[in-house]
Amino acid sequence: MKRILRVTAAFLSLLLLLLCCTGCAASRPVYASPRALRVVATAGDVDILYEELYFITMNRIAEMKSTYGEDVLADGSARAELQRFVWDNLCTRETALISLGYEYGLDVHKGEIADNVQLSIDDILENDFGGDREAYVESLAEMYMTDHYARTYLGVGDYLANAIVLEMLYRGEVETDDAAVLATLKSDSFIRTVHVFVDKTNGAYTKEQHRAHAEEIYAAVSAATTNEARYDAMYDAIGGRYNYDFGDPLGHGYYFPRGEMKAAYEDAAFALAEYEVSPVVETEDGYYVIMRLPKSDAYINEHFETLKTKSYFVTLNQRVEEKLAGMTLERTRFGEKLDLTALSPIDPDGGTAVLVAGFVALAVIVCGVVVLVAMKFSRRRGKVKSR
Numbered sequence: 001m002k003r004i005l006r007v008t009a010a011f012l013s014l015l016l017l018l019l020c021c022t023g024c025a026a027s028r029p030v031y032a033s034p035r036a037l038r039v040v041a042t043a044g045d046v047d048i049l050y051e052e053l054y055f056i057t058m059n060r061i062a063e064m065k066s067t068y069g070e071d072v073l074a075d076g077s078a079r080a081e082l083q084r085f086v087w088d089n090l091c092t093r094e095t096a097l098i099s100l101g102y103e104y105g106l107d108v109h110k111g112e113i114a115d116n117v118q119l120s121i122d123d124i125l126e127n128d129f130g131g132d133r134e135a136y137v138e139s140l141a142e143m144y145m146t147d148h149y150a151r152t153y154l155g156v157g158d159y160l161a162n163a164i165v166l167e168m169l170y171r172g173e174v175e176t177d178d179a180a181v182l183a184t185l186k187s188d189s190f191i192r193t194v195h196v197f198v199d200k201t202n203g204a205y206t207k208e209q210h211r212a213h214a215e216e217i218y219a220a221v222s223a224a225t226t227n228e229a230r231y232d233a234m235y236d237a238i239g240g241r242y243n244y245d246f247g248d249p250l251g252h253g254y255y256f257p258r259g260e261m262k263a264a265y266e267d268a269a270f271a272l273a274e275y276e277v278s279p280v281v282e283t284e285d286g287y288y289v290i291m292r293l294p295k296s297d298a299y300i301n302e303h304f305e306t307l308k309t310k311s312y313f314v315t316l317n318q319r320v321e322e323k324l325a326g327m328t329l330e331r332t333r334f335g336e337k338l339d340l341t342a343l344s345p346i347d348p349d350g351g352t353a354v355l356v357a358g359f360v361a362l363a364v365i366v367c368g369v370v371v372l373v374a375m376k377f378s379r380r381r382g383k384v385k386s387r
Helices: 002-024 050-068 076-088 093-103 111-129 133-142 147-170 178-185 207-222 227-238 263-270 297-302 304-325 333-337 352-386
Strands: 039-043 046-049 191-199 254-256 286-293 329-331
Touching: 039 050, 039 333, 046 050, 046 093, 050 076, 050 147, 093 147, 093 304, 111 133, 111 147, 133 147, 147 304, 178 304, 191 207, 191 227, 191 263, 207 227, 207 286, 227 286, 254 304, 263 286, 297 304
Parallel strands: none
Antiparallel strands: 039 046, 039 329, 191 254, 191 286
8 A cells, every 4th residue: 555655756756846847938939829729711631720810810800900090800800801801811722732741751740850949948048038038938928929830830931842842852853954953943932122121110110200201212212214324223222221131231132032031022023023112911921012123144143052042032932823723611510600709718838738737637547546546456455465
């Protein structure tokens, strides 16, 4: 009996130690809560989870309230617009990229990609939050994001495309011949742009003022009547006080295929003719005014090896676009029943507290059963000895 109790006590001590380690590790992987992982829709072989719908919906509602007032959703047309926006943005290029990754055995929550995402989370915690996990979780809550979805977002945005391209290269599915690569670089699948970026996170001005600055820049550049005049006006704006992009100090511009810039930026840029300037493009960070320029043969020749690597993503983009064209979003019964104006909140920390409590409850039950069995065995043993 004493031996069994000692074993039970040791088991409880070990379990508590493991739970403490789990609770104290600042960058531990976090399990998503059951609600966060509920499937609201499918797109081909990709499950669309509640946490993604919640992220898109709540941010859209916040944006609508900021623009139109707190009572905006009292209007039926605004609620209908919210429905359209959310469901239209749940099957995207990223969804198709995830599906293509499955074909190559790649999952952002497994293997090397998951390991790299963990390193990114470690870096974010250390450099942005000073190792304070509670501050990190609070930040997630402010963005209506869970830790699990943050990892999905990072995995798809930072690592999945590169991993797929490496697999395609390994299988010989990407053209690497220099002549073919040069043809790709000179095609419309690969463009060159310059831009002005007005950073709306800069607290010196309000969001409305930042937007007004961007509109002024667009008006000044687009008013020029010749390509040369627009080019000069654009470079004046790039050197002006409102431009916060410092990634092109030599003025060569950006050479890229789809998938490298933000989606809104790319949609505007690829629609432009050479020397044409885009109306103001808004992203979560700020406002862009974009000009498309002709590509320089001298620049391509000088930076050929770097651009060659980028060219491989043109093949990836073709595969992704083909995949996306064949995908249809199908809502689940759970998704159909959701009222987007009254979504239940989810734990940004992934329901870890519930998970730990479950482990503790299970441990208590197991240990109780062990003790009861031990006591029963002990009584039987006592009866046998008395005989």
